[in-house]
Amino acid sequence: xxxxxxxxxxxxxxxxxxxxxxxxxxxxxxxxxxxxxxxxxxxxxxxxxxxxxxxxxxxxxxxxxxxxxxxxxxxxxxxxxxxxxxxxxxxxxxxxxxxxxxxxxxxxxxxxxxxxxxxxxxxxxxxxxxxxxxxxxxxxxxxxxxxxxxxxxxxxxxxxxxxxxxxxxxxxxxxxxxxxxxxxxxxxxxxxxxxxxxxxxxxxxxxxxxxxxxxxxxxxxxxxxxxxxxxxxxxxxxxxxxxxxxxxxxxxxxxxxxxxxxxxxxxxxxxxxxxxxxxxxxxxxxxxxxxxxxxxxxxxxxxxxxxxxxxxxxxx
Amino acid sequence: xxxxxxxxxxxxxxxxxxxxxxxxxxxxxxxxxxxxxxxxxxxxxxxxxxxxxxxxxxxxxxxxxxxxxxxxxxxxxxxxxxxxxxxxxxxxxxxxxxxxxxxxxxxxxxxxxxxxxxxxxxxxxxxxxxxxxxxxxxxxxxxxxxxxxxxxxxxxxxxxxxxxxxxxxxxxxxxxxxxxxxxxxxxxxxxxxxxxxxxxxxxxxxxxxxxxxxxxxxxxxxxxxxxxxxxxxxxxxxxxxxxxx
Numbered sequence: 241x242x243x244x245x246x247x248x249x250x251x252x253x254x255x256x257x258x259x260x261x262x263x264x265x266x267x268x269x270x271x272x273x274x275x276x277x278x279x280x281x282x283x284x285x286x287x288x289x290x291x292x293x294x295x296x297x298x299x300x301x302x303x304x305x306x307x308x309x310x311x312x313x314x315x316x317x318x319x320x321x322x323x324x325x326x327x328x329x330x331x332x333x334x335x336x337x338x339x340x341x342x343x344x345x346x347x348x349x350x351x352x353x354x355x356x357x358x359x360x361x362x363x364x365x366x367x368x369x370x371x372x373x374x375x376x377x378x379x380x381x382x383x384x385x386x387x388x389x390x391x392x393x394x395x396x397x398x399x400x401x402x403x404x405x406x407x408x409x410x411x412x413x414x415x416x417x418x419x420x421x422x423x424x425x426x427x428x429x430x431x432x433x434x435x436x437x438x439x440x441x442x443x444x445x446x447x448x449x450x451x452x453x454x455x456x457x458x459x460x461x462x463x464x465x466x467x468x469x470x471x472x473x474x475x476x477x478x479x480x481x482x483x484x485x486x487x488x489x490x491x492x493x494x495x496x497x498x499x500x501x502x503x504x505x506x507x508x509x510x511x512x513x514x515x516x517x518x519x520x521x522x523x524x525x526x527x528x529x530x531x532x533x534x535x536x537x538x539x540x541x542x543x544x545x546x547x548x549x550x551x552x553x554x555x556x
Numbered sequence: 557x558x559x560x561x562x563x564x565x566x567x568x569x570x571x572x573x574x575x576x577x578x579x580x581x582x583x584x585x586x587x588x589x590x591x592x593x594x595x596x597x598x599x600x601x602x603x604x605x606x607x608x609x610x611x612x613x614x615x616x617x618x619x620x621x622x623x624x625x626x627x628x629x630x631x632x633x634x635x636x637x638x639x640x641x642x643x644x645x646x647x648x649x650x651x652x653x654x655x656x657x658x659x660x661x662x663x664x665x666x667x668x669x670x671x672x673x674x675x676x677x678x679x680x681x682x683x684x685x686x687x688x689x690x691x692x693x694x695x696x697x698x699x700x701x702x703x704x705x706x707x708x709x710x711x712x713x714x715x716x717x718x719x720x721x722x723x724x725x726x727x728x729x730x731x732x733x734x735x736x737x738x739x740x741x742x743x744x745x746x747x748x749x750x751x752x753x754x755x756x757x758x759x760x761x762x763x764x765x766x767x768x769x770x771x772x773x774x775x776x777x778x779x780x781x782x783x784x785x786x787x788x789x790x791x792x793x794x795x796x797x798x799x800x801x
Contacts (some may be wrong), residue, residue: 260676288646291796310648318646324639328570337566341647342558343621385643 241266241393242287242421247296251284258447259296269419269432271425274444279435280427281321283444284397287425288318291448300393317391321398323382327371331362331381334370335388342389352389360384360414376407383414394418396426399431411552412437468501468509471525472516479521486515498525560649560657561664564631568665573630577623578669581616588615589676596769598599609677609688609729613695613765616673617758620703621735625727627665628710629720631658637718649793650741655785659711666703690769701777704732705757708784734758 241494241499242264245522249257257279274280287292292306299305312500326334330520335356360380365373370381381400386394396480399415415520416437428434434441435455443451451458472479476494484492485498488508501512509526518524568574592611635641644654677692710727717723735755741749753759760777765772 285642290642291798313648316646318643319641320646322639324640324643326563326567326640328567333566337559337563338647340562341644341649343648382686389611456668543720 241268241301243297243299243300244283244287245297246292247283247286247298249286249291250280250294255447257286257444258442260449261296261450262442262446262449264423264425267420267422268440269335269426269438271438271441272425272444273429273431273434273441274450276425278447279443279447280399280444284318284395284425284427288316288320289394290524305341309315312379315391316393316395317388317476319382319386319394319396319399323379323488325370325378325381328369330367330369331359331373331384332366334381335384338385338388339408344389355390356384356388359387359418365418376403376410379407379411380414383411387418392423394422394424394426396424398429400428400430406432467529468503468512469525469527469529470500470501470512470516470523471498471523473524474521479516482519483512483514486511557653557657560654561661562645564658564661567630568627568661569661572703573626574665574668577626577665578672580671581619581623582672585612585616586618586676587672588612593680603636609691609695609764612676613699614761616699617702620699620706621728621731623669623709624666624703624706625724625731627662628707628714628727629724630714631662631711632715632792633717633720633723636715636718645796651789651796654789655711655792659707659781659785662707662711663704666700666707670699670703688767690711691765694764694767694769697769698773701774702757702761702782705777705780706782708781708788712784712791714777715791723728731757744783 244263245261246257247257247260260279260283272280272284278463286290286298286305287300287308289300289305289312297306298302300312303312303315326460329337335353339352344352355492357366360383361379362384365377370378372478373381383396383399386396393416396415400411405413412433415424418424418456419437426437435496438455440454440457441451442449470479470483476499480492480494480499483489486508488504490504492499494500497534501508503509503512509528513523513526565574586730589612592608592615595611630671632641635644674696677687680685680781706727710723713727713730714720714723717726734755735754737752738749738759740752744752756774757777757780763773
């Protein structure tokens with residue numbers, strides 16, 4: 241449904257997106273990950289037809305966004321970051337405008353508006369002015385305009401940014417409920433969010449594609465990156481001395497009264513707890529550090545670079 | 557385009573801007589009528605039907621210059637500030653449709669504003685032998701075309717900034733410059749003066765207010781609007797290409 245081929249977008253001398261290629265199949269839900277300024281929004285704006293690519297081709301539903309902008313936009317619903325809104329319009333009035341702008345046939349407009357209101361839980365606030373709604377509701381209004389007219393493709397730019405935790409999970413559930421019949425690309429800088437919603441992730445950093453993989457594939461590649469924290473009823477130095485000998489432990493260091501292990505794979509957890517038990521010690525704490533996006537980048541971007549640098553120097 | 561026209565009309569009337577502008581125009585042009593009428597009645601001996609409307613239209617022109625930039629200032633500046641222009645660009649709407657939609661909505665408010673003043677000649681009907689139809693038709697046509705030109709100019713300037721106040725101030729200044737272009741008649745030579753008077757937006761109204769319709773004037777005013785509208789479309793396109801809202 242979405243094909244991005246060698247997309248480059250330059251703003252003057254600044255290269256926002258540099259030769260990025262990926263594709264999203266029909267009915268797929270893809271998470272678009274990257275730190276702020278990685279080129280997520282620029283890529284999504286090109287897909288949405290807001291501005292054309294400098295070089296490369298982007299197709300939505302088979303339509304080139306530059307050559308056939310009208311046809312490409314007809315199959316696409318876009319949610320821009322921060323959900324811009326017209327404060328003086330009512331929710332329903334706004335959706336009526338969107339329906340006309342999206343050229344929904346007059347006879348179908350009412351049905352489509354009702355459907356969008358229902359899907360986004362906006363029925364009760366339909367007559368209220370968008371400017372008077374809470375941020376969570378405004379975000380829903382933003383999603384409802386994207387959904388209106390049943391576009392096959394949804395491009396959602398940080399749909400959960402700036403919301404409180406309750407609202408974040410509401411919006412996340414909403415996006416989840418949209419999966420299946422539609423093709424969805426949504427961006428985020430929170431890994432856990434992407435892992436809950438998406439089947440596949442595309443990761444960008446500084447305008448370049450870093451990884452494109454299924455979540456399983458990615459976590460397989462990242463398994464060793466998950467540090468393990470261990471605390472037992474002995475001095476951490478003694479614990480470290482034992483754990484460093486456990487098969488599968490690549491590195492062990494004492495930190496903050498605990499031992500931090502870098503392990504090869506998840507199976508090492510068992511070996512670690514067995515090793516502690518054999519010493520007749522009690523484990524007081526054994527937890528896996530949550531992977532942050534930064535860790536992923538360290539793993540995917542910096543480590544391969546270091547490895548290849550080392551390889552070039554001839555050291556293992 | 558229809559979608560944009562409706563949206564802008566909703567914005568005009570729900571924000572009260574249109575009501576306020578129309579009410580102010582009616583109040584002030586009503587006062588102009590009162591003073592013009594007094595002048596003609598007290599002086600006596602003038603051709604009431606021709607002379608009165610001529611003065612009345614010229615006065616209304618002056619007030620339109622003050623009011624119309626208020627109608628256009630928010631059209632693009634507000635969309636840019638809110639970030640909603642970006643959204644419009646993801647709908648299957650062409651830039652031409654967005655610009656024309658906004659222009660037509662503003663024209664409709666202008667039309668309503670002028671239509672309100674049709675009451676004045678009707679009020680004077682008992683005092684007059686017959687309605688000076690030709691003078692009125694030509695005068696209103698002139699005012700409408702001139703107003704359209706003001707609006708087109710205002711739309712371009714609104715597309716250049718995120719600040720509504722700036723948009724209004726610059727529009728007002730540009731239009732004023734077109735007005736005072738020919739004031740310098742003593743200091744410039746005849747050919748230059750001729751050129752300036754061809755360019756002057758406001759001098760174009762003189763034939764209309766005397767009850768005549770000159771195709772040259774109509775062409776100039778329509779072209780003036782068209783140039784600014786095309787310019788606005790170009791401007792949106794180039795901003796889009798460069799990735800600026």
